[in-house]
Amino acid sequence: MKVFLSTDIEGVCGTTRAEEVLSGQLSYTASTKQMTQEVNAACIGAKNAGATHIVVKDSHELGTNIDPNGLIEDAVLIRGWSGTPEFMMYGLDDSFDAAIYIGYHSAAMVQGNPLSHTANGRKIVETKLNGEIFSEFTLCMYTAAYYGVPSVFISGDKVLCEAAKSQVPNISTVAVKDGWGGATINMSPRKAVHLIQSEVEKVLKSDYKGSIPDMPSEFQLDITFKMAVDAVKMSHFPGAKLKSDFTVNFTTNDFYELMRFFLFAA
Structure with a gap:
């Protein structure tokens, strides 16, 4: 094991x-x-x-x-x-x-x-995935x-x-x-x-194989930054867009791409 x-x-x-x-x-x-x-x-x-x-x-x-x-x-x-x-x-x-x-x-x-906090507490105010804080x-x-x-x-x-x-x-x-x-x-x-x-x-020692959550068919990631400049900067990541002055949205159906975006955002 x-x-x-x-x-x-x-x-x-x-x-x-x-x-x-x-x-x-x-x-x-x-x-x-x-x-x-x-x-x-x-x-x-x-x-x-x-x-x-x-x-x-x-x-x-x-x-x-x-x-x-x-x-x-x-x-x-x-x-x-x-x-x-x-x-x-x-x-x-x-x-x-x-x-x-x-x-x-x-x-x-x-x-x-x-x-x-979530990831970099000095930069990030809030993180949401498909509308829910994560x-x-x-x-x-x-x-x-x-x-x-x-x-x-x-x-x-x-x-x-x-x-x-x-x-x-x-x-x-x-x-x-x-x-x-x-x-x-x-x-x-x-x-x-x-x-x-x-x-x-x-x-x-138990049957734990069922502890794998279902992956959503689409991931809607919203990150709200403390500084507007960070939101503007991350909105230029391929596939990202500025949702508000401080929030960037990234949408994908490939979780690895979400991981990649989060690596740069955090």
Whole structure:
């Protein structure tokens, strides 16, 4: 069994403020330690379920948050950014059996995590796909589906986990925290690690093949930028058009083309 794991940090247990997730800040190290523990828990759960090959994609900020020496020996770690349209799913292909997401967070313009954003929070105000606000998980889930890989497990904030359930009904979730305004309510970090390990093992021992969402026949992507200049610039991407002063629309029936557009837009 080959398992692909993509990890972010804003959805790990405890993270609440920006300085906790930005490299170079005093409280950043504690967050990366919890991130690594939650990733290791998922890897151990996968290994206990029979996984023989586990690839971990570090998908936050510079992509260099996990100390390679802190990761379990059975996992392969992808650090940094490839510059390819797979974005947070770089390294995934159709040879994998399952995709797992650790530390994911709610979308921009969605209440549920003080650190909610989608892709580049410095540039992007809101993202919509076929009229619905979407998160980074949505993009990654469809990327996995594009390669025929089921999305079987996600951990993060409660609102994101509920949204993931609505998109992939069979997905297993562990909501390690809930957010309101600038606050988070967190379970014990040790409990989060325990639940992630046990739930990953449980789902990978089950019949999870049905956890591939149906791909829409057409993708209508709307991105609203903070600066009008970014919207004007992206409206010149082939197939894109200016929808309003700050919003660009890109429509395609080929998901890989949507991935390509998003790579340049974000």
